Amino acid sequence: MQREEPKSEPGxxxxxxxxxxxxxxxxxxxxxxxxxxxxxxxxxxxxxVKTVYLSFYLTNPGGDPVVWKGIQAxxxxxxxxxxxxxVVVSFLFVLYTVPGTILASLLxxxxxxxxxxxxxxxxxLYSLTIGVSVASAATIWxxxxxxxxxxxxxxxxxxxxLPKIGWLVTTRSALPSLALMTVWMGVGFNFIVLMxxxxxxxxxxxxxxxxxxxxxxxxxxxxxxPLLSPTLFFLLVVDTIAAFQSFGxxxxxxxxxxxxxxxxxxxxxxxxxxxNSRFGPASAxxxxxxxxxxxxxxxxxxxxxxxxxxx
Amino acid sequence: xxxxxxxxxxxxxQYALLTLGALIIVFxxxxxxxxxxxxxxxxxxxxxxxxxxxxxxxxxxxxxxEAPLGRFMLNSFIVSVIVTxxxxxxxxxxxxxxxxxxxxxxxxxxxxxLSTMMIPGESTLIPNYLTIRSWHWINxxxxxxxxxxxxxxxxxxxxxxxxxxxRDLFDAARIDGCGRFRFLWSIxxxxxxxxxxxxxxxxxxxxxxxxxxxxxxxxSTSMRTVQIGIGMLQFQDATTWNVVMAGVVIILLxxxxxxxxxxxxxxxxxxxxxxxx
Numbered sequence: 038m039q040r041e042e043p044k045s046e047p048g049x050x051x052x053x054x055x056x057x058x059x060x061x062x063x064x065x066x067x068x069x070x071x072x073x074x075x076x077x078x079x080x081x082x083x084x085x086v087k088t089v090y091l092s093f094y095l096t097n098p099g100g101d102p103v104v105w106k107g108i109q110a111x112x113x114x115x116x117x118x119x120x121x122x123x124v125v126v127s128f129l130f131v132l133y134t135v136p137g138t139i140l141a142s143l144l145x146x147x148x149x150x151x152x153x154x155x156x157x158x159x160x161x162l163y164s165l166t167i168g169v170s171v172a173s174a175a176t177i178w179x180x181x182x183x184x185x186x187x188x189x190x191x192x193x194x195x196x197x198x199l200p201k202i203g204w205l206v207t208t209r210s211a212l213p214s215l216a217l218m219t220v221w222m223g224v225g226f227n228f229i230v231l232m233x234x235x236x237x238x239x240x241x242x243x244x245x246x247x248x249x250x251x252x253x254x255x256x257x258x259x260x261x262x263p264l265l266s267p268t269l270f271f272l273l274v275v276d277t278i279a280a281f282q283s284f285g286x287x288x289x290x291x292x293x294x295x296x297x298x299x300x301x302x303x304x305x306x307x308x309x310x311x312x313n314s315r316f317g318p319a320s321a322x323x324x325x326x327x328x329x330x331x332x333x334x335x336x337x338x339x340x341x342x343x344x345x346x347x348x
Numbered sequence: 349x350x351x352x353x354x355x356x357x358x359x360x361x362q363y364a365l366l367t368l369g370a371l372i373i374v375f376x377x378x379x380x381x382x383x384x385x386x387x388x389x390x391x392x393x394x395x396x397x398x399x400x401x402x403x404x405x406x407x408x409x410x411x412x413x414e415a416p417l418g419r420f421m422l423n424s425f426i427v428s429v430i431v432t433x434x435x436x437x438x439x440x441x442x443x444x445x446x447x448x449x450x451x452x453x454x455x456x457x458x459x460x461x462l463s464t465m466m467i468p469g470e471s472t473l474i475p476n477y478l479t480i481r482s483w484h485w486i487n488x489x490x491x492x493x494x495x496x497x498x499x500x501x502x503x504x505x506x507x508x509x510x511x512x513x514x515r516d517l518f519d520a521a522r523i524d525g526c527g528r529f530r531f532l533w534s535i536x537x538x539x540x541x542x543x544x545x546x547x548x549x550x551x552x553x554x555x556x557x558x559x560x561x562x563x564x565x566x567x568s569t570s571m572r573t574v575q576i577g578i579g580m581l582q583f584q585d586a587t588t589w590n591v592v593m594a595g596v597v598i599i600l601l602x603x604x605x606x607x608x609x610x611x612x613x614x615x616x617x618x619x620x621x622x623x624x625x
Binding site for chain 1: 362366377395396444445466468575576599600611
């Protein structure tokens, strides 16, 4: 065990001593940080830069950049009605899923935030979908959505006297159907986070509100929601990013169809890169996706977070 | 008496609403389990059945023999365990440095870690695929695991926990001549078991449920994971739905079990991060 050098030494020796100490400390720290840093370098930072680099090229099918194209790929995307459609579809998907997921989970969390016998069982059930993979969820919902007579959802509609819906097979209903299934998948995680938020709220505030005669709705609107706003904001950011990145349900249930009505950006990148081997233009799409997510996240921090009530 | 019956009525309403919510959330899973126990004829019946009239376990045997589900399960299990263990190691080491050590550029390096959480996997997908292919790691366990062995989220989670441990511990240990690594191994990690549990459960479920990456970098049946393998149970017509659902139930079990057993850990860890925001 080496003796620590004293913090301050007089004279010019001290400076080089401090420097040497700093270098030694950094070297020690890098032993611990090294494994993660190396992995991030290879699998996060290098590929991020490489994606931007590839977006300026046409590649051969092996993925090697061959022809410099400059910003041609981006200009092509701007003019491409198919890509514009993908951007719109992605935004619509986010719009359909994020508020729905948060509202449904908030409802369940408020319901489950009571002291009742057996409430633990309900809480476990409500968080169950966090363990359901997109592949199994999509397979189950494929059957629920079946447009045949014995499709479960259509049978329910029939029971309450409503007409059948085409679910995944019509251009109008396919995206909302995927959103419905995605909301279901997201409830588990959102519920767990909101439940934690609700349980950390101080009980006394509600008691004094009750004494002041505030009803349940008033308490919810004026106490619960403001106090819960940091948690709600966290979910808004995380859910938005996750919705933009959804892929499995599109690949399993609709393949971007019918008639491109569910062709979100991620699915379009996947087709372009791994079916058409056009890695350059696909990379340009990946860069655009990254920029969209980044801007949206910054906007959320800039605009929405001002309304967040931090204690 | 009046107040008593009123609270009783409130309770009934609360249970009714709670149960309704639970039924809606759990229905798709119940439906899958129900179908997996039906005969082909019953699965295609109209009106559709939810609870099977005659239970049969044959579908599970058929599902396992029709697609090599056993092999897929083994692959997913190996991959999930390797990634989970690796993340626990890399994240503990890094979190330890951030929580207990002083060194130059600490803040900057920490920001570098956090910035990896802002980069969506889709933006790095193409080069990563090309890297793995150029290393001839397609259809290998290395290809499925190595890119996911470091985790900024996990490092952050553990760091937050380590910071709640008393610093005196560290100073006392150093005076005792306890080396840095021994301090981490024999004092910090045993105390951090709850946080390690959270990260472990989270990493296992996430890896088990991965879809896009294994889809890209495996193409041989022997290396496919369960999430991709489930697609090999084809829907020929309604009479094979029962077999497909048996497959789904089999692959749902490990992650749902992990969830139910590790729920307390997971809930504690996930919420403390989000709530403190």
